[in-house]
Amino acid sequence: MLRTAFTDTFGVAHPIVQGGMQWVGTADLVSAVANAGALGFITALTQPTPEALVTEINRCRDMTDRPFGVNLTILPAITPPPYDEYRHAIADAGVTIVETAGSSPEPHMPFFRDRGIKVIHKCTSVRHAVKAQGVGVDAVSIDGFECAGHPGEDDIPGLVLIPAARAQLTIPMLASGGFADARGLVAALALGADGITMGTRFLCTQESPVHPHVKDRMVKATERDTQLIFRQLHNTARVARNAVSEEAAEILSRGGAFEDVRHLVNGARGRSVYETGDTDAGIWTAGMVQGLINDIPRVEELVDRIVREAALLIADTLGALVAPRVTS
Incomplete structure (x- = not known):
């Protein structure tokens, strides 16, 4: 068991998060993540309507009695989705954790705050993380340049971005981009994070609603692909x-x-x-971390392995590097 400010604040057993992923963050995967003691997010805009989102939330609730959340990514568009309706659907369905991404969460904070909903904001720079903290989010998830999807325009990798953000934040912080195993979790904690967000790694699990050919392609891929x-x-x-x-x-x-x-x-x-399963049919997101993925486990197996090996790595491998203090 690894206890951090993140696990305490959000009431989950393990400091591991499955972030929102378009077409992938459905009840099948999210419930498996929740049942494993981590925190999963249904992707709101994967559902075609707010009513469909409520149905998906209820389907997830039928499969788990543990905490899970909803991702709401808000981006400028000529004809935007009905974001306010999705926001109301999330609250009316009794969801208590939301991951925001894209635009600033500031316009949405009064709504979520008034309803007791905790907010994690996903960002790609220290300045945006500090701003999110200033408008009252409960945690931030900060994406390094290694991540899948949109890494921002600064090209700052996690090794620098995570401790730089930690130096200016007081709220719980998740490290995102490049995490797939116990080594990554321990490194993130050492850099000042309170947990990790994984997307590509969770995409390549048994419960992920993705064709097996895509998962097989990811297992064969390297960090250069x-x-x-x-x-x-x-x-x-x-x-x-x-x-x-x-x-x-x-x-x-x-x-x-x-x-x-x-x-x-x-x-x-x-x-x-x-x-x-036609991996040349279109564009699909994947992070550099696919070069560290070599199997397609069940979610429960993956989370258990990461937490168990992280605890051993901290207690045994790293602990053995500390020489005993010599006293005269």
Whole structure:
């Protein structure tokens, strides 16, 4: 058992979080994470309507009696989803933990605070983490450059970002990006984090609602098999390297605009990768950490292994490095 400020604040057994993942954060995976003693998040916008989100929350509640939350990623769009309706659906369904991402959580804090909902905000820089703390979030999850999805534009890896953020934060902090095993958890704790968030690692588990071919591809992949796209658009995303990502990157590198790659990177094609197992059907996210993934365990097995090995690593391996103090 590893007890941290995060486990105390959010009432979970282990300092491990499954962050929101589009098309992946469903009740099947989230309930398995919760039952393993970690904290999982249903991805709100994976559900097509607020009503569907409530149904998914209830489905998850039927499968676990332990804490879980909902991820609400808020991004600018020409025709945005009905964010307020999703927010009300989360509260009305009795969810008490929310992970926000994308835009600042500030406009949403009074709503969540008035309803006793704890908020974890996901960010990619120290300045954004400090701002989130200032507007009253209960914890932050800070993504290093290694992460899947959007790593921000500063390119700061976790080894620097985590202790830099810790130096300016007083609330619980999760380290995200590049974590898959006990070594990563222990390193994160040593750097000042109170736990870790894993996305790519949880995607590659038995309960993840993703085609087995995708999981097999991730097991075979190395840390070099990701690609950064949208750099020229200042909206960098790290995705699995495949024929589609390489074509999109090439078009943008020649000065292409988003409209020139829209047909390659639309969400429907990405979703089809997970559903059909055709890993060249579209863009799909993966972090560098896939180079550390070599099996497809059940979630309970994975969480237990990480926590058990982390405790041994701290107590035995690292403890043995400390020479006894000699007194005269």
